[in-house]
Amino acid sequence: MFVARSIAADHKDLIHDVSYDFHGRRMATCSSDQSVKVWDKSENGEWHCTASWKTHSGSVWRVTWAHPEFGQVLASCSFDRTAAVWEEIVGESNDKQRGLSHWIKRTTLVDSRTSVTDVKFAPKHMGLMLTTCSADGVVRIYEAPDVMNLSQWSLQHEISCKLSCSCISWNPSSSRAHPPMFAVGSDDSNVTYGGKVQIYEYNENTRKYAKAETLMTVTDAVHDIAFAPNLGRSFHVLAIATKDVRIFKLVPMRKESTSTGPTKFEVQIVAQFDNHNSQVWRVSWNITSTLLASSGDDGCVRLWKANYMDNWKCTGILKGDGSPLTGSSGQPSAMSTVLGSSVQSSQNALNGMSAGSQKSQHLTS
Amino acid sequence: MEEVDVEPTITNIPAISDGKHMGFAWGPGDILVYETRYKASGSGCSFIHEIRKDEDIYSPILRKLFNESHHIFVGLQTIREDLPSKRDVNAQLVRKNPHSVFYSDIHFITLFSGTILTLICFLLKVSILLAIELIWNLCEVLFIDAAPAGSLLLHLLDWVRLHKADVDEKAREVLQSESPAEHRDYWDVVVSYVLQGRLEEVRQMLVKQANLQPAARSMYKQMDTLLSKMPFYNPGGTQTLTEFDVKWRHWHEEVDRCLQDNSFASNRHLELICKILLGDEDTLLDHKELLGTWYHFLVTRLLFCHPTVKLTELHYYAQSCMTMFLDSRSVPEPLDNILLAAFEFDIHQVIKECSIALNNWWFVAHLTDLLDHCKLLQSHNLHFGSNLREFLLLEYASGLFTHHSLWQLAVDYFDHCPEFGRVYLELQIERVPLETERKALKVLRVCEQRQMSEQVRSICKIMAMRALRNNRLGSALSWSIRAKDAAFATLISERFLQDYCAKGTFSDLDLIDNLGPAMLLSDRLTFLGKYREFHKLYGEKRFREAAKLLLSLMTAKIAPQSFWMTLLTDALPLLEQKEVSHQSYLERRVTAWCCTLFYIIFKSHYSIHCYC
Numbered sequence: 001m002f003v004a005r006s007i008a009a010d011h012k013d014l015i016h017d018v019s020y021d022f023h024g025r026r027m028a029t030c031s032s033d034q035s036v037k038v039w040d041k042s043e044n045g046e047w048h049c050t051a052s053w054k055t056h057s058g059s060v061w062r063v064t065w066a067h068p069e070f071g072q073v074l075a076s077c078s079f080d081r082t083a084a085v086w087e088e089i090v091g092e093s094n095d096k097q098r099g100l101s102h103w104i105k106r107t108t109l110v111d112s113r114t115s116v117t118d119v120k121f122a123p124k125h126m127g128l129m130l131t132t133c134s135a136d137g138v139v140r141i142y143e144a145p146d147v148m149n150l151s152q153w154s155l156q157h158e159i160s161c162k163l164s165c166s167c168i169s170w171n172p173s174s175s176r177a178h179p180p181m182f183a184v185g186s187d188d189s190n191v192t193y194g195g196k197v198q199i200y201e202y203n204e205n206t207r208k209y210a211k212a213e214t215l216m217t218v219t220d221a222v223h224d225i226a227f228a229p230n231l232g233r234s235f236h237v238l239a240i241a242t243k244d245v246r247i248f249k250l251v252p253m254r255k256e257s258t259s260t261g262p263t264k265f266e267v268q269i270v271a272q273f274d275n276h277n278s279q280v281w282r283v284s285w286n287i288t289s290t291l292l293a294s295s296g297d298d299g300c301v302r303l304w305k306a307n308y309m310d311n312w313k314c315t316g317i318l319k320g321d322g323s324p325l326t327g328s329s330g331q332p333s334a335m336s337t338v339l340g341s342s343v344q345s346s347q348n349a350l351n352g353m354s355a356g357s358q359k360s361q362h363l364t365s
Numbered sequence: 366m367e368e369v370d371v372e373p374t375i376t377n378i379p380a381i382s383d384g385k386h387m388g389f390a391w392g393p394g395d396i397l398v399y400e401t402r403y404k405a406s407g408s409g410c411s412f413i414h415e416i417r418k419d420e421d422i423y424s425p426i427l428r429k430l431f432n433e434s435h436h437i438f439v440g441l442q443t444i445r446e447d448l449p450s451k452r453d454v455n456a457q458l459v460r461k462n463p464h465s466v467f468y469s470d471i472h473f474i475t476l477f478s479g480t481i482l483t484l485i486c487f488l489l490k491v492s493i494l495l496a497i498e499l500i501w502n503l504c505e506v507l508f509i510d511a512a513p514a515g516s517l518l519l520h521l522l523d524w525v526r527l528h529k530a531d532v533d534e535k536a537r538e539v540l541q542s543e544s545p546a547e548h549r550d551y552w553d554v555v556v557s558y559v560l561q562g563r564l565e566e567v568r569q570m571l572v573k574q575a576n577l578q579p580a581a582r583s584m585y586k587q588m589d590t591l592l593s594k595m596p597f598y599n600p601g602g603t604q605t606l607t608e609f610d611v612k613w614r615h616w617h618e619e620v621d622r623c624l625q626d627n628s629f630a631s632n633r634h635l636e637l638i639c640k641i642l643l644g645d646e647d648t649l650l651d652h653k654e655l656l657g658t659w660y661h662f663l664v665t666r667l668l669f670c671h672p673t674v675k676l677t678e679l680h681y682y683a684q685s686c687m688t689m690f691l692d693s694r695s696v697p698e699p700l701d702n703i704l705l706a707a708f709e710f711d712i713h714q715v716i717k718e719c720s721i722a723l724n725n726w727w728f729v730a731h732l733t734d735l736l737d738h739c740k741l742l743q744s745h746n747l748h749f750g751s752n753l754r755e756f757l758l759l760e761y762a763s764g765l766f767t768h769h770s771l772w773q774l775a776v777d778y779f780d781h782c783p784e785f786g787r788v789y790l791e792l793q794i795e796r797v798p799l800e801t802e803r804k805a806l807k808v809l810r811v812c813e814q815r816q817m818s819e820q821v822r823s824i825c826k827i828m829a830m831r832a833l834r835n836n837r838l839g840s841a842l843s844w845s846i847r848a849k850d851a852a853f854a855t856l857i858s859e860r861f862l863q864d865y866c867a868k869g870t871f872s873d874l875d876l877i878d879n880l881g882p883a884m885l886l887s888d889r890l891t892f893l894g895k896y897r898e899f900h901k902l903y904g905e906k907r908f909r910e911a912a913k914l915l916l917s918l919m920t921a922k923i924a925p926q927s928f929w930m931t932l933l934t935d936a937l938p939l940l941e942q943k944e945v946s947h948q949s950y951l952e953r954r955v956t957a958w959c960c961t962l963f964y965i966i967f968k969s970h971y972s973i974h975c976y977c
């Protein structure tokens with residue numbers, strides 16, 4: 001892997017979250033400097049900052065995009081106990097020429113009494129729904145019934161998880177085979193009781209969310225949690241960032257026809273990695289759920305992949321080396337290192353290429 | 366794939382200090398990383414880094430390769446099940462001169478390559494591609510052609526000759542010189558030709574030397590005779606393998622006799638050639654630089670010691686040749702391991718070694734697909750054969766999907782992955798950026814052809830929303846219709862009607878006039894279409910039809926409340942028209958009644974003076 005490009009982010013304080021939009025052409029960054037910046041990727045791959053504005057009166061922890069079916073909409077959450085929804089306004093033509101856009105606040109959600117630690121949109125088939133979780137242990141689910149009027153949001157569900165919450169993840173599956181489901185992680189550091197991950201499921205009859213599962217084996221503080229994209233499987237895969245990286249498989253057990261409670265799951269641990277040596281802070285799946293990335297106290301980002309036989313292992317490490325940034329963008333690493341010098345010797349005589357092959361041997365050493 | 370033996374690669378990120386936390390975000394085809402500190406505050410970080418895999422799908426050379434292999438792949442998939450033989454599979458493969466793919470690009474690249482670094486990277490790519498070609502051709506020889514003894518060696522000779530064409534370069538140089546036989550590379554060329562079994566060329570070269578040394582003429586004549594008499598197996602001929610073997614042994618003995626008789630003792634070059642013809646190992650190993658590789662050594666050794674070698678005997682010779690050729694200090698490299706695995710017929714090992722050694726999944730995916738089609742994966746006891754194929758193809762195609770135009774090739778690969786192809790396609794096609802309407806239509810076509818109705822709806826909705834935000838009502842409406850989104854169509858129709866009330870005219874008349882059956886998507890849309898029709902009729906002075914239409918609009922109850930006043934206003938002048946006034950009494954009464962009814966209802970909601 002190589003560094004293709006480095007973007008000068010220009011925030012005045014630490015960046016806490018970076019989020020790509022659905023199509024990967026825009027990105028939002030948020031920071032302790034209380035602002036959010038939106039960046040657009042041009043055709044030649046360069047990033048331009050098209051908006052930058054103060055969003056909260058405290059550090060902004062997370063920023064996330066709604067599905068483009070709802071337009072250009074962002075949500076942010078902050079230490080200032082609020083979450084906010086922002087919509088891009090199509091500006092004057094001279095603004096567009098200057099490559100600027102405007103975002104306006106549609107609503108502020110002030111129900112939380114403590115820092116709001118995560119904000120996520122629910123899967124689009126559920127409509128425009130926003131979920132927040134707070135240090136006060138409450139998960140709140142809001143809905144905007146009229147997609148064209150984003151200033152109207154109603155609090156649909158308020159779920160008390162009893163423990164301080166740090167992260168939420170929705171199951172992205174839109175299959176009718178399973179009801180809407182999300183997982184909540186708690187960063188409560190008391191290890192004497194387990195259950196730092198709770199799974200909630202929507203019940204069609206009661207029209208409420210009920211707890212379906214608690215992962216009792218997770219006793220340490222959980223900092224991040226992520227459901228994998230479903231890929232038509234009947235079971236669910238959940239990655240957890242705690243004192244190590246853990247991947248769980250949740251297999252729904254067959255429901256009796258009379259049962260009206262939430263689905264029961266068989267919980268299996270698929271993999272567990274403690275390579276980060278201490279706390280793992282973030283986990284996230286790529287689009288096809290073939291790669292999991294994790295970031296930890298050791299300052300590295302690790303990439304995990306399952307082989308054909310479903311055995312997981314680390315396939316790459318991104319590590320800061322403190323070296324100064326050079327002016328040029330990167331080049332791929334010498335690809336011939338793996339094939340070695342026998343390639344040079346078996347190489348066809350491309351005219352006058354002997355000088356070239358010597359240079360490439362230098363790179364391989 | 367089993368990759369347990371390999372340590373994870375480490376990529377260093379500049380401008381992030383050792384020990385600082387690193388945040389990340391997945392993107393299409395890349396991952397963004399930035400310095401941060403979880404659960405703490407600190408000084409500002411400066412940079413966000415975009416990290417990509419080395420696959421380099423943006424390389425122009427690879428682009429051509431991807432397109433050509435896609436063509437072959439698709440052709441391969443459509444072979445009917447009842448075509449039994451591998452030969453038919455082979456016939457489907459377009460076996461062009463493989464170098465043609467690259468040479469045209471070489472000229473292009475050398476013209477435009479800016480820095481030395483670019484050129485080096487290019488050369489590295491070329492060397493990898495050449496290695497891939499080497500492996501691929503060997504797999505074709507061993508697994509697909511799978512020739513019997515006799516022919517096998519001929520195929521292997523072809524393989525070596527194809528990949529060691531530098532001899533011809535040198536030969537050309539020598540022959541074009543003033544006195545070829547005295548050129549310093551002359552004997553190197555001759556020996557190289559012998560090692561490749563190209564004895565005709567050897568004889569032609571030796572003639573030149575013979576002419577320079579009249580005293581040694583008889584010796585050269587003798588060598589020439591030996592060379593001309595070396596038997597080569599003719600697969601199409603009437604000679605059996607046994608007959609060939611006998612003939613070959615006789616010739617071998619004759620050469621041996623010449624050596625024992627010291628016939629060539631006075632000319633070290635000719636004696637050397639004689640030893641090579643006998644397949645003398647030490648002599649061959651003395652010429653490592655001319656052989657270049659252990660597999661050339663292997664084929665030469667077989668040529669001069671055991672030309673009737675069978676497929677099943679290859680592995681023994683391959684292992685011993687590799688050991689002999691590589692001295693004790695050097696370690697076999699990945700390419701060597703891949704070729705050795707091929708000679709040992711360990712297909713699984715070939716695939717495994719390739720996927721470790723090569724960054725891009727392209728080669729492994731196509732090779733596995735080819736072997737699967739030849740039913741070779743099953744016969745080698747890989748009971749998960751077809752799933753392995755699918756696994757690799759999915760990896761490869763997913764990599765292509767992030768490219769702005771190669772994604773279209775990827776679609777075909779997903780189509781031919783029966784288990785997960787569809788769901789992978791559904792997941793990834795939604796993410797293709799829809800920069801222009803044209804691109805959106807391309808993506809839509811792919812989805813519509815495969816009945817991916819949810820993806821169709823979603824893409825149309827995204828485009829409709831985008832158009833609406835930019836106030837392009839006509840575009841928004843046509844996308845909503847395509848999305849079959851009644852709610853959105855209603856919303857947009859409302860906007861049209863509001864616009865009309867404000868401006869007195871309609872925009873996007875073409876669209877509204879040609880709605881056709883799509884009008885029925887939503888009540889409001891129907892009203893919009895019919896109302897516009899009313900206006901047309903009025904404008905064409907077809908007052909009777911206009912009146913009828915207006916009446917039906919009023920009675921059908923699809924008119925929005927906000928529009929009743931407008932409808933009434935429209936009705937009044939109509940009533941005064943002569944044509945209308947000549948309508949039947951009943952119609953007039955009904956018309957009047959409706960107007961009154963509307964008026965009453967309207968007045969009860971709004972305090973407006975009526976000017977009836």
